[in-house]
Amino acid sequence: MSASILSSVQFRAESLSFTDALYGVLVAKGWFSLPKPMLAGMTGACFRFSVHRQLHADSATAYNWMAEHLVACDLIGVIASQWGGYNFTPTFPLYQRQAVRDIKSSIDRGTAAVLWKDRFVIVNGYHEAKQLFYYLDGRSAAVQELSFGELGLNQTPYCYYQVYEHLLETDVLQVIKESYMQAVFRAETPDIMLPGTDYACGLSAYDAILNALQSGNYDAAGAYETISVYAAAKRDAAQYTRYAAGYWPASQEVAGHYAELAVLYEKILDTAEMNSTPGALSEPCSSFIDLFHAARAAETAAIRSIRTLLHEPIANRFHDVGLR
Template sequence: MKRTVPGLTWSRQSKTFVDCLHAVLEAAGLWSEPKYMLSGKTGMAFKFCVHQELLPLSVTAYGEWVQEHQPAAENIGIASAIYAGHTRHHTFPLYREAVMREMKASINRGVGVIFWEPEFCVIYGYDDDDQVFFYSDGRSGEEKIKLYDNFGLNFTPYWYAHLILGKVERDPLDVVLQSLRTAVREWETPYKTPPNTDIGSGQLAYRYWITALEKGGFHSFGASYILSSAAQSKRELHAYFREAAPLVSALTYIVPLYGELDALYQDLVAHHSKNPTKQAMALKEASAMEEQAMQCIRAVLAEHPAADRPMPRWGSAPPR
């Protein structure tokens, strides 16, 4: 018998993980704010990586997904269970069997599941009789199917399934401040996928991007995808800071900066998407503007030092 989550629809606008998370949470009644607030509060809008050759993978190569997505969701009070790995691992079939049971249970509760197809997509139903999952890729309203036997298999070596367990309320100010800490960390961290150094993050991402445009020989679709994704992130951040400013008055100085960044990127998308020279010149200006914004954010954080951070869920902390 076919089981589905009612009202779970989405389209590609932001990073696909953000699009999927927003769709799943909204359909489950766990989120009611605009998507740009989700993108900002989770810190996902600040994640910005670029491959030296401007490959399309730049947009999702912002780190190890479990380590990136779990804290992002937890910052808005969302608890997750994430299964991920390489399909070449001998234990993959066992993990797949276990996660598919949990996915069905989640759908029965009215909560969709985020998975990597690629890119990130949403499973919103299943049918045990036909042995299929029903999912949406955000490109159209067409219902797509994934055979149980093929779950986790795609043209990349990775598989990923993200289940939402529930939500707790968090202090709004703490959420915003933690998103600002994420902003600075993303800007100052040069490499998010070590030991690889061909993908730069934050400031280095701009340098890689500008160098590739000036040198030539880059991936044309990747260049277009990176530009459209970055433009959407700046638009989200402009709106996010506008709404977050009442919580932290100093953010009012950042709103105009991201307004200028938003306008700059929208102009590039609308009028110069095929002009590498014009893009490189504008991106140098954008990089300087973002550094100015980060200086403002650092000043805000200096006035709101972090309290003792909670013990990491995994890591080197000894048992007590």
């Protein structure tokens, strides 16, 4: 049997997150036609902010994938199915075989799938006779191979995939307003999946970052990775809120705060690159720490502006802003 490959799928790691992979799948399918920052914002992805208290490299991927990725699709009207778990559990072989079937079926329907392979990748084809998948990692243009039997067997014990089934019509303005409420929720609410002794979420993440930098108790490589990923997220947030203001002029003030935030993170990243060995953060100077204080003020102002703009719908959700 010859290979079945969806050659129209493109994947570029720009947001450095799940959004990159989701965008590649949806654009190739014709289910999303707006710029990538719009997807990062409409799904709420660019507003998520969680860090390990020693700034380990897993900071950017330490969140509830099952909940957030399904909500992300739901927000933009995409019906999706997924599975996540650990490859050391006794039932893993059963789920692995089901994952192979689901991903092959999705490709047969003309839709690629997202898979965790120590980062989020796009599975865009398979070869039945050779018993393998073809995938893109967003860093190389070359299609890579993964045998069916190796699916889910990563360097990390986590395994996850998501497939996409149908698209429902949505109203962009309503999605934007909902995404802003999700921004408030993520800024103010800890992720219940993350132990507070090890992780900090939302605006509280700034306290954890500052404590780690000032005490020197941080992982140098992890800190650099964390800063790089969140600089990309804040850039996406700035571009998204600027685009969103075109649909919703009343949100212009919010866009201004996120524009300021993105500039600050660009300075943070530039400073980290200038004063560090490649891929590792050196001892931070006082001006570097000052930039994080300024970033916290800018992001806090952005959330306050959203709360003012959406005071009534947020109040109607009482204690659970994230409830839709």
